[in-house]
Amino acid sequence: MFSFQTIIDNLPVLAASARYTLLISGAGCLLGLIFGALICVAAVSRAPAARAFAGLYVSFFRGVPLLIQLLLAFYLLPLVGVNVPALAAAIFTVGLCAAAYISEILRGALNAIPRGQAEAAIAVGLSPRHIWTRILLPQALKISMPALVNELILLVKASSLVTVVGIVEITRMSQAIASATYRPLEIYLTAAFLYLAINLVIAALGRNLERRLAW
Amino acid sequence: MMELDLFREYGPALLRGLGVTIFCWIVGTACAMALGFLLALVQRGVSARPVQWILRAYVEFIRGTPFLVQLFVLYYGAPMLGLRLDAMPAGLLGLTIYGSPYFAEIFRAGLNAVPLGQIEAARAMGFAPATILRRIMIPVMLVSALPALVNFSIILTKETVILSMITVPEIMFETQTMMAETFAFAESTLVLALFFWVFVETISRIGRRLERRATHYLLDRS
Numbered sequence: 001m002f003s004f005q006t007i008i009d010n011l012p013v014l015a016a017s018a019r020y021t022l023l024i025s026g027a028g029c030l031l032g033l034i035f036g037a038l039i040c041v042a043a044v045s046r047a048p049a050a051r052a053f054a055g056l057y058v059s060f061f062r063g064v065p066l067l068i069q070l071l072l073a074f075y076l077l078p079l080v081g082v083n084v085p086a087l088a089a090a091i092f093t094v095g096l097c098a099a100a101y102i103s104e105i106l107r108g109a110l111n112a113i114p115r116g117q118a119e120a121a122i123a124v125g126l127s128p129r130h131i132w133t134r135i136l137l138p139q140a141l142k143i144s145m146p147a148l149v150n151e152l153i154l155l156v157k158a159s160s161l162v163t164v165v166g167i168v169e170i171t172r173m174s175q176a177i178a179s180a181t182y183r184p185l186e187i188y189l190t191a192a193f194l195y196l197a198i199n200l201v202i203a204a205l206g207r208n209l210e211r212r213l214a215w
Numbered sequence: 216m217m218e219l220d221l222f223r224e225y226g227p228a229l230l231r232g233l234g235v236t237i238f239c240w241i242v243g244t245a246c247a248m249a250l251g252f253l254l255a256l257v258q259r260g261v262s263a264r265p266v267q268w269i270l271r272a273y274v275e276f277i278r279g280t281p282f283l284v285q286l287f288v289l290y291y292g293a294p295m296l297g298l299r300l301d302a303m304p305a306g307l308l309g310l311t312i313y314g315s316p317y318f319a320e321i322f323r324a325g326l327n328a329v330p331l332g333q334i335e336a337a338r339a340m341g342f343a344p345a346t347i348l349r350r351i352m353i354p355v356m357l358v359s360a361l362p363a364l365v366n367f368s369i370i371l372t373k374e375t376v377i378l379s380m381i382t383v384p385e386i387m388f389e390t391q392t393m394m395a396e397t398f399a400f401a402e403s404t405l406v407l408a409l410f411f412w413v414f415v416e417t418i419s420r421i422g423r424r425l426e427r428r429a430t431h432y433l434l435d436r437s
Binding site (some may be wrong): 001002059060062063064065066067068069071072075076079153156157158159160161163164170171174175178184185186187188189191192193195196199200 | 276284287288292293295296373374376377380387401405407408412414
């Protein structure tokens with residue numbers, strides 16, 4: 001009844017589609033880190049306008065389901081004259097969404113850095129840019145490493161949603177194979193285990209990284 | 216660009232979709248919480264190795280795989296095993312299974328935070344285990360677990376839109392039907408996004424208020 005042969009036959013194709021899953025979640029996470037750091041700087045800035053923007057940004061991207069954000073980018077961008085490939089739009093959207101969560105993670109980590117450090121940096125005459133890039137952000141990154149690894153795992157799972165804009169990553173590929181072979185149980189379970197494998201590897205790498213970063 | 220007539224015409228369907236969304240969210244969250252609590256109790260109370268292993272494998276599997284794929288397994292794959300579910304029951308079961316390990320973790324941490332002295336005192340006074348659980352452990356646990364419970368319940372509102380992918384007629388699904396018939400893709404998606412923004416913000420506000428009240432109530436009682 002349960003056909004292992006179907007799994008063996010289709011595993012190579014399914015595993016190959018994992019590169020899109022990895023690309024979208026990896027590039028999305030990287031973009032999220034960059035935007036997230038900027039949003040975080042805005043969120044703790046002294047300018048009320050910057051703080052308000054950061055608040056609105058985080059509330060929007062955390063309040064609207066990613067599925068809707070993806071469709072929004074897919075339908076709205078061409079209307080305002082931005083014609084980018086679906087893949088780029090998907091990575092960008094995932095990145096923007098991740099930035100909202102990552103900025104909050106970084107903000108939490110900032111609180112864990114003793115105030116004296118920023119004050120000392122001001123006292124020795126570092127410019128605000130250098131205080132951020134040399135003192136605060138590197139330490140915030142280090143402190144928040146476990147949360148960031150967790151965020152990457154969430155993104156790997158969230159990347160399954162980009163099927164709605166037609167990118168053939170693991171989930172979309174498994175849909176195609178399932179309807180071609182009439183073996184949905186085997187194929188979707190295989191897809192699930194592929195995701196599980198990716199996430200277990202990321203979690204293990206993350207633990208390794210944390211050990212190396214330990215003070 | 217905005218065609219408000221559309222929303223007049225499709226209003227009833229959208230409202231029905233909203234109803235389904237809220238229904239799925241409430242029932243799904245309640246069931247996920249119940250299953251999560253059960254898992255936490257088993258994890259705490261049953262020390263047999265195989266049971267713990269199965270529990271760990273379940274938690275790892277559910278937390279390591281996307282909700283969408285879990286739904287596909289349940290809705291399209293499970294019939295091969297003789298479990299034929301309609302979209303709605305499959306969606307509710309999916310939400311229950313998906314949420315359970317997260318709730319289990321919250322309950323586990325909450326139960327561990329109950330001071331051992333209180334449990335021992337209750338035991339010394341001859342309380343039955345079920346009474347200790349109901350009168351001591353659950354109220355004390357809830358005080359520390361409430362913020363996380365509220366938080367995860369709010370996260371689950373956003374997961375309900377994924378149910379549209381297995382044709383549960385919730386608000387996303389109804390919007391997509393409308394889009395397919397009217398080609399008003401951008402407007403509809405924009406309105407849906409704004410709607411969810413307001414919806415989730417409102418629920419978080421209410422949730423936090425309820426959480427504060429419940430905490431006061433529980434602290435008064437204990």
